[in-house]
Amino acid sequence: xxxxxxxxxxxxxxxxxxxxxxxxxxxxxxxxxxxxxxxxxxxxxxxxxxxxxxxxxxxxxxxxxxxxxxxxxxxxxxxxxxxxxxxxxxxxxxxxxxxxxxxxxxxxxxxxxx
Numbered sequence: 171x172x173x174x175x176x177x178x179x180x181x182x183x184x185x186x187x188x189x190x191x192x193x194x195x196x197x198x199x200x201x202x203x204x205x206x207x208x209x210x211x212x213x214x215x216x217x218x219x220x221x222x223x224x225x226x227x228x229x230x231x232x233x234x235x236x237x238x239x240x241x242x243x244x245x246x247x248x249x250x251x252x253x254x255x256x257x258x259x260x261x262x263x264x265x266x267x268x269x270x271x272x273x274x275x276x277x278x279x280x281x282x283x284x
Contacts, residue, residue, distance in 0.1 A: 176257045177246060183264035184238035191231030198224035210272075212279040219283040223275055230271035238267045 199207040202220045207213075213223035241263060245256045 173253060176253050180242045180246060180257050180260040181239060183261070183268065184235045184242060187231045187235030187238065187267065191228045191233075191235060194224055194228030194231065198228065208275060210276065210279075212276060212283065215283065219279055222282065223279060226275045226278055227271065230274055234267045234271060238264055 194207075198221075200221075202214050202217065203209075207220070208223045208227040210223070213219055242260045245251070245260050246253075249256065251259075
């Protein structure tokens with residue numbers, strides 16, 4: 171039972187990233203707002219920047235979520251570490267994968283909208 175719970179926790183963030191990406195691809199927020207969407211000063215500077223940032227968030231969330239799932243499966247089933255160590259490594263990597271898209275989106279917005 172502990173094994174199932176740890177596997178679930180290890181895969182929760184990657185699947186949430188993919189879900190966020192799919193939602194942003196299907197139904198991204200159309201208007202600039204302060205409650206929902208990719209909200210930074212650059213993305214909220216104009217409607218074009220906003221729309222572009224929402225598309226990029228969907229794109230990067232799906233891609234990094236899939237990469238994170240592949241790494242999590244590799245850690246869980248191939249490496250000979252204990253389940254606790256694998257879970258901690260995967261949670262740390264998941265946090266990194268949550269923040270990497272911000273760097274890429276901001277860089278893209280700076281290049282295209284300034």
